[in-house]
Amino acid sequence: MKHLFFCFVLFFALTNGAAAQRIEVVKKTPVRLPAVKEMPFRIPQVREVTASNGVKAWLIEEKSTPLIAVSVLFNGGAASDPKRLQGLTPMAAALLGEGAGRYKSEQLNQILAEKAIELDFSSGADYISADLTTLRQNRGEAFDFLRLALTKPRFDKRALKQARERLLAAVKARKGNPNNAAYERFLKLVFKNHPYSRIMPSADGVKAVTRSSLKRLVRRRFSRDNMVVGVAGNISESELKTLLEKTFSDLPEKAVLPDIPDFTPDLTARTDVLTMDAPQSAAVFGHAGIPRSDPDYYAALLVDYSFGGGGFASRLFDKVREKNGLAYNVSTFMLPLKHSPMYIGTLASDNAKIAGAIDIVKAEWAKMAQSGQTVKELKDAKTYLTGSFPLSFTSSAGLASFLAALQYNGEGIDCLQNRNALMNAVSLSDARRVAARLLAPESLFFVVVGKPANL
Structure with missing residues (x-):
């Protein structure tokens, strides 16, 4: 038996050795891939359409698609909710599509x-x-359902x-999640008594929301002077004008909104810790940022991409996670709150490691x-942010949303044409000047939730 086993092993070694030798003498032929022809990107033309009721919309017409997409933005979100109704706006958003006119929720959804x-x-x-979003042949019904919902x-x-x-279940779950709890506490400590301190729903606020308070929100915020509209897809200017008139003429002419004051956070470099029994800690950090309307905004986007907004390509990700293994994730972003723009970062790590991760964030x-x-x-940031720009135009829904956001942010109708040129025009000296303006280490405020060691 042992002899047979030895013969088998010897045979296996010899045959595999021979195979290995045969493999070694095989010449590899390089694979030649066909040349890829660069496809030029054409930025679509944006036209402004004005209906007889005064409603304006930005339109990108695309006859090759069977779809039409519409995005409407109304001023007045969670910061406009009364203090006792903290959660009114997200409750309204959850219910506006759940029945309208003579259609109950089940009927409408069907x-x-x-x-x-x-x-x-x-x-x-x-x-x-x-x-x-609707097929072209159903546009009349679709726009009418939007009218009824509003x-x-x-x-x-x-x-x-x-x-x-x-919503109450979501509020309860948020309390036990270090990431959500850190963000909520950050808002409360940074904005104090400002409406931005209470933009996340509370249990008492959600319980206090009634049908009459929801109806009041609709009457006061949904008006023709308080909206912007973006439309993309297979629809002509004349067709859109007719639908704008039918859809929005029943809205009040003017909105009734609370006055929300501008706010500049008065922050110092410190760390606030909220103890929570969790295996890891979460941190939210930041300070005042740069408004969307600021001439330095595009330069700030480039700086943020390199610093923390670019994922794997960012400094923070490289220093905190890749080189030191101190965090699961770390990132930064510009939060364009209308009355108090912020520059924010988030971080999650083991309780034992988060102090070290925070030290690196501060140093960087x-x-x-x-x-x-x-x-x-700077070169890499420009390459990515300008090169990925065409991805904004891959769907009608994305285009419509993009057009509405541009208007909401006060951009000109030529923004699509000029956006990449404005980014490419940012010089190294511009970027470094804006970096000094965007990042203020003396105001860098951290909120940490968990059981962090050494904090």
């Missing part, structure tokens, strides 16, 4: 599904948005109860503020 119509609502600190939402008792239960924050980007970093 018709939308059968007609392949998508009607969605969302909200933020400063806005409520409505997004509609002017005659039902807010039925059953739908209201379900939306409240879902000061270094970027003092020295700015390198030549390579």
Whole structure:
């Protein structure tokens, strides 16, 4: 038996050795891939369409698609909610598509599904948005459903109860999540008594929302002077003008919004810790940022990409995670709050490691503020942010949303044509000047939630 086994092993070694020798003498033929022809990108033309009721829309017409997408932004988000109704705006956004006019929630959703119509609502600190996508042949019905949702939402008792239960469950889950808890505490400590301190729903606020308070929101915020509209897809100017008149003429002419004051956070470099029994800690950090309307905004985007907004390509990701293994994730972003723009970062790490990660963030924050980007970093940031720009035009829905956002931010109608040129025009000296303006280490405020060691 042993002899047989030895023969088998010897045979295996010899045959595999021979095979290895045969493999070694095989000459590899290089694979020649066909040349890739660069496809030129054409920025689509944007036209302004004005209806007889005064409603204006920016339109990108594209006859090759069967779809039409519409995005509407109304001023007045969660920061406009009364203090006792903290959660009113997200509750409204959850319910506006759940029944309108004579259609109950189930009926409306069934018709939308059968007609392949998508009607969605969302909200933020400063806005409520409505997004509609439809096949061209169903455009009349689709726009009419949007009209009903904005002017005659039902807010039925059953739908209201379900939306409240879902939102209360989300509030409860947020309390046990270090990331969400850190963001909520950051807002409260930074903005103190300003409306931005309470833009996240509270349990008491959600419970206090009634059908009458939802109806009041609709009457006061959905008006023709308080909206911007972006449209993209297979629709002509004349067709759009007619639909704008039919869809929005029933809205009030003027909105009634609370006065939200501008706010500049008065922050110092310190760390606030909220203890939570969790295996890891989460941190939110930052200070005042640069407004969207500022001439330095595009330079700030380039700086942020290199510093923390560029994912794997950013300094913070490289220093904190790749080189030192101190965090699961770390990133920065510009938060364009209308009355108090912020520059924010987030970080998550083991309780034992987060103090070291924070030390690196502080050091890199000061270094970027003092020295700015390198030549390579600026070049790479421009290459990515200008090269990825065409991805904004890959869907009608994305285009419509982009057009509405441009108007909301006060951009000119030629923004699409000029955007990449403005980025490419940023010099190294410009970027370094803006880095010193964007990053203020003396004001860098951290909120940490968890059981962090050595903090």
